[in-house]
Amino acid sequence: MYTDKAVRLVLENGMVFQGRSFGAEKMTSGEVVFNTAMVGYPENLTDPSYEGQILTLTYPIIGNYGVPANNQVDGISDFFESERIHVNGLIVQEYSREYSHWNAVKSLDEWLREENVPGIYGIDTRMLTKVLREKGSMLGKIVYDDADDIPYYDPESENLVDKVSCKQIIEYKQGEKKVVLVDCGVKHNIIRQLLSKNLHLIRVPWDYDFSGIDYDGLFITNGPGSPDYCGATVEHLRKAMAGDKPIFGICMGNQLLAKAAGAKVYKLKYGHRGANQPVRKAGTNTCYVTSQNHGYAVDDKTLDGDWLPYFVNMNDATNEGIRHLSKPFFSVQFHPEAAAGPTDTEFFFDDFVKLL
Numbered sequence: 334m335y336t337d338k339a340v341r342l343v344l345e346n347g348m349v350f351q352g353r354s355f356g357a358e359k360m361t362s363g364e365v366v367f368n369t370a371m372v373g374y375p376e377n378l379t380d381p382s383y384e385g386q387i388l389t390l391t392y393p394i395i396g397n398y399g400v401p402a403n404n405q406v407d408g409i410s411d412f413f414e415s416e417r418i419h420v421n422g423l424i425v426q427e428y429s430r431e432y433s434h435w436n437a438v439k440s441l442d443e444w445l446r447e448e449n450v451p452g453i454y455g456i457d458t459r460m461l462t463k464v465l466r467e468k469g470s471m472l473g474k475i476v477y478d479d480a481d482d483i484p485y486y487d488p489e490s491e492n493l494v495d496k497v498s499c500k501q502i503i504e505y506k507q508g509e510k511k512v513v514l515v516d517c518g519v520k521h522n523i524i525r526q527l528l529s530k531n532l533h534l535i536r537v538p539w540d541y542d543f544s545g546i547d548y549d550g551l552f553i554t555n556g557p558g559s560p561d562y563c564g565a566t567v568e569h570l571r572k573a574m575a576g577d578k579p580i581f582g583i584c585m586g587n588q589l590l591a592k593a594a595g596a597k598v599y600k601l602k603y604g605h606r607g608a609n610q611p612v613r614k615a616g617t618n619t620c621y622v623t624s625q626n627h628g629y630a631v632d633d634k635t636l637d638g639d640w641l642p643y644f645v646n647m648n649d650a651t652n653e654g655i656r657h658l659s660k661p662f663f664s665v666q667f668h669p670e671a672a673a674g675p676t677d678t679e680f681f682f683d684d685f686v687k688l689l
């Protein structure tokens with residue numbers, strides 16, 4: 334049974350939200366962010382880009398479809414986005430004790446306890462989200478009424494990419510075309526997508542100098558925290574950009590490609606996290622609904638003349654992708670692999686394969 338103790342969510346601006354615990358019986362701290370998707374907690378909790386964050390789900394009833402089994406083929410899980418839960422804590426309005434789904438094998442509460450991650454329910458997540466939208470993302474902590482306080486933890490005080498990237502090269506051999514995947518904290522659905530295109534994937538750590546590999550294309554993954562920690566990746570990308578082999582980046586990959594191109598990246602007030610973020614292809618009226626999870630954005634006004642903005646967010650007009658004018662280099666800030674979310678932009682994987 335879940336812990337169900339009186340616990341508090343405390344924000345760095347002093348606001349306190351009273352709730353009750355589920356999941357692991359443990360206090361926690363991190364950056365409090367919110368995701369507006371209605372479904373997708375198994376994918377979101379295991380997305381490495383959420384490392385160190387306390388995730389608020391704005392959909393008011395969470396847990397009612399349980400959690401799937403962690404079946405894996407070659408280390409790639411069927412339904413999760415990595416090997417473990419990456420959030421430091423989970424904030425929900427109502428936790429559904431009952432669950433029912435064809436592939437559910439356990440409750441969300443059981444899974445959180447197994448992975449030693451605390452949850453808090455009974456929080457007015459609409460009010461909390463309004464606070465985060467007005468004041469910006471904030472540090473926060475989940476603390477117990479009957480225990481000593483803990484300090485705030487700022488996930489941006491350390492290199493999170495180094496924590497979640499693979500530690501050595503992993504090869505997935507299938508087709509003839511060789512793609513180097515620079516792993517900044519890759520979501521498994523990116524690997525599933527690329528393998529479904531029959532590629533020979535060589536997954537390398539974020540700071541690996543891949544220039545010695547004879548590859549056909551380069552892929553830069555998503556990843557947690559500030560892109561400023563990934564100077565090594567940016568240096569390697571710059572060297573690759575002197576040639577003309579195709580480069581495709583997603584999310585952190587967009588930010589790192591932009592930095593390699595000389596542009597600036599800044600932190601958004603509260604980020605984009607959800608499954609219905611509208612983007613428009615620059616210079617057209619073509620729009621897509623996308624899955625997103627990012628706190629930083631590229632300042633595309635700082636791109637030099639060889640680069641163009643590729644997509645624009647229709648809510649706040651921030652950059653959602655860049656492309657090179659003449660070379661086959663492009664990246665998107667949103668998630669074409671979805672997981673969770675709409676698959677409308679999955680065609681980018683085919684676009685990339687056609688360039689190889």
Ligand SMILES: NC(=O)CC[C@H](N)C(=O)O
Nearest residue numbers: 555556558584585628629
């Ligand atoms: N999903 C991602 O790759 C996120 C990139 C980066 N950590 C950000 O928050 O903007």
